[in-house]
Each structure stands twice: as C-alpha cells, then as structure tokens.
Amino acid sequence: MAVPARIESRSFTRSVVALGVAVLASFGLAGTAQAATNYVALGDSYSSGVGAGSYGDSGNCMRSTNAYPQLWANAHAGTSFKFVACSGARTGDVLDQAANVTSSTTLVTVSVGGNDAGFADVMTTCTTGSDQTCINRVNTAKNYVNNTLPGLLDNVYSTIKSKAPGAQLVVLGYPRFYTVPGSCSVGLSDTKRTAINSGSDALASVLSARAAAHGAKFVDVRGAFTGHNICSSASDYLHSLTWPVVNSYHPTVAGQRGGYYAPLVSAIG
Numbered sequence: 510m511a512v513p514a515r516i517e518s519r520s521f522t523r524s525v526v527a528l529g530v531a532v533l534a535s536f537g538l539a540g541t542a543q544a545a546t547n548y549v550a551l552g553d554s555y556s557s558g559v560g561a562g563s564y565g566d567s568g569n570c571m572r573s574t575n576a577y578p579q580l581w582a583n584a585h586a587g588t589s590f591k592f593v594a595c596s597g598a599r600t601g602d603v604l605d606q607a608a609n610v611t612s613s614t615t616l617v618t619v620s621v622g623g624n625d626a627g628f629a630d631v632m633t634t635c636t637t638g639s640d641q642t643c644i645n646r647v648n649t650a651k652n653y654v655n656n657t658l659p660g661l662l663d664n665v666y667s668t669i670k671s672k673a674p675g676a677q678l679v680v681l682g683y684p685r686f687y688t689v690p691g692s693c694s695v696g697l698s699d700t701k702r703t704a705i706n707s708g709s710d711a712l713a714s715v716l717s718a719r720a721a722a723h724g725a726k727f728v729d730v731r732g733a734f735t736g737h738n739i740c741s742s743a744s745d746y747l748h749s750l751t752w753p754v755v756n757s758y759h760p761t762v763a764g765q766r767g768g769y770y771a772p773l774v775s776a777i778g
C-alpha cells in the first residue's frame with residue numbers, strides 16, 4: 510500500500526502544481542492587467558511634454574514626467590515603456606525614433622506633422638505680421654498639409670507598422686489654439702486666431718485620414734481642449750505666448766492630462 514500511495518501522492522502533487530501554474534497564468538493574463546504592454550512613445554513636443562515642466566535629464570528633447578505617455582505608463586503597471594518623443598521632431602526625426610520599435614512592441618503612440626507644416630514660423634509670422642500676412646502664411650501651411658504632408662505621414666506610419674505588425678498604433682492630433690471670439694482682448698486679432706484654428710483643422714483632417722489608411726486609431730484632441738483654449742474663460746490647457754518662449758502654444762500640465770491623456774484613455778483604455 511505504501512508504494513501506490515506514494516505514487517498517488519506524487520501524481521496529486523503534480524496535479525496541484527499544474528493547477529497552480531494554470532491559475533497563476535490565467536490570473537496574470539486576465540486577472541491583473543492583460544499581457545504585459547510594450548509601449549513606445551514617439552513624436553514631437555506635444556508628446557514629449559514641452560510646456561508641462563519636470564524634464565529630468567532629457568536635455569533638449571524636454572520629456573516631461575507630466576506628459577501623456579508617462580501618465581499612461583504610470584497607470585498601467587508592468588508596462589515596459591520607451592519614451593523617445595522629442596521637442597521639435599519632424600517626420601524624418603520620428604523615422605529615427607522608430608528604431609526603438611521592435612516586433613515585441615505592442616503599443617505605439619505618435620504626434621507628428623505640426624513642425625513639418627511650419628508651426629513655429631506660422632506663429633512667428635502671425636505674431637509680427639498683418640492679418641493678411643498671417644492668412645497667407647497659414648494658407649501656405651495648409652497647402653503643405655494637404656499636398657506634401659500626407660506622403661510623409663504614410664512613410665512614418667507604414668515604417669512603424671512594418672517594424673511591429675501586431676502593435677496598436679495610435680496617432681494623436683493637435684488642439685485648436687483659440688476660442689474665437691474670446692475673453693482676451695490683447696494679442697492676436699480674431700481674424701488671425703480664426704486663421705490659425707483653421708490650420709489645426711487642416712492638420713486634424715489629414716492626420717485622421719492617413720491614420721485610418723494604416724489601420725491606426727486617430728485620437729482627435731480638439732474636443733477635449735474646447736473650453737480650455739487660449740482666450741477661453743479657463744484657458745488652462747495651453748500656454749499663450751509666454752516665457753520661456755519654447756513653452757508658447759504648448760499644453761500645460763492640465764492640458765497634458767485633460768487634453769491628451771484623458772482622450773487617449775477613452776480611446777484605448
């Protein structure tokens with residue numbers, strides 16, 4: 510009896526161990542957070558978090574601990590997170606950043622296109638020039654957005670997809686800058702503000718269309734910024750022209766959280 514009992518005992522032990530492994534595995538997959546997320550955050554200053562402070566040792570890239578990619582990683586325990594977005598990045602720079610995307614990457618977020626379209630030059634021209642000069646400069650940028658930018662975005666999105674075919678690709682857009690007519694009377698005219706807002710809308714249309722063409726999800730942040738734009742009664746989501754100048758027209762701490770992180774969570778959880 511002793512020998513069969515020992516055999517039975519071993520087989521029982523094996524069963525318990527197997528059950529334990531199965532329970533742990535299913536708990537790890539379904540009970541906690543899903544399989545581990547391998548997240549790579551690409552893009553320009555809207556993704557690095559220029560304007561939101563707390564840049565650590567990220568140098569000129571100005572990656573903020575208050576930026577939406579960091580907020581998302583913080584909220585998803587166990588996420589492996591590569592934060593490579595960088596202030597001033599254009600589509601060509603994001604192609605370089607995409608070296609960090611691999612076949613094990615499961616989530617990629619990206620904001621890019623505003624710098625290619627001449628964001629800084631548009632804002633400088635509109636600040637220093639006449640209404641008509643501003644309108645003309647915005648129209649030049651919109652022509653670029655409609656005719657040149659789509660091909661550059663296609664290259665970025667298809668490069669990311671080819672490196673990580675199974676990853677979810679999330680493209681985040683840009684806000685309208687101004688409430689028009691607004692509660693602030695100094696600074697740019699309403700004519701200029703309306704023209705600049707139409708530049709944001711042109712960017713959103715093209716980003717949305719190119720994202721859809723690559724099976725990427727487009728997160729349109731314009732709605733989340735509504736009521737928080739510059740010249741709103743509570744314009745706390747965007748810096749106006751400010752010091753240091755680099756912060757100008759970039760999301761505040763509240764803007765990264767309410768304007769970017771919140772709609773990202775609504776889109777992907």
Ligand SMILES: CCCCCCCCCCCCCCCC(=O)Oc1ccc([N+](=O)[O-])cc1
Nearest residue numbers: 553554596597623626628631650651683708709
């Ligand atoms: C059709 C274009 C119209 C442009 C006016 C409307 C713009 C709305 C969208 C804004 C897009 C901004 C993207 C720029 C993000 C960025 O990296 O900004 C920079 C931040 C810092 C620097 N820099 O040099 O330090 C350069 C650029």
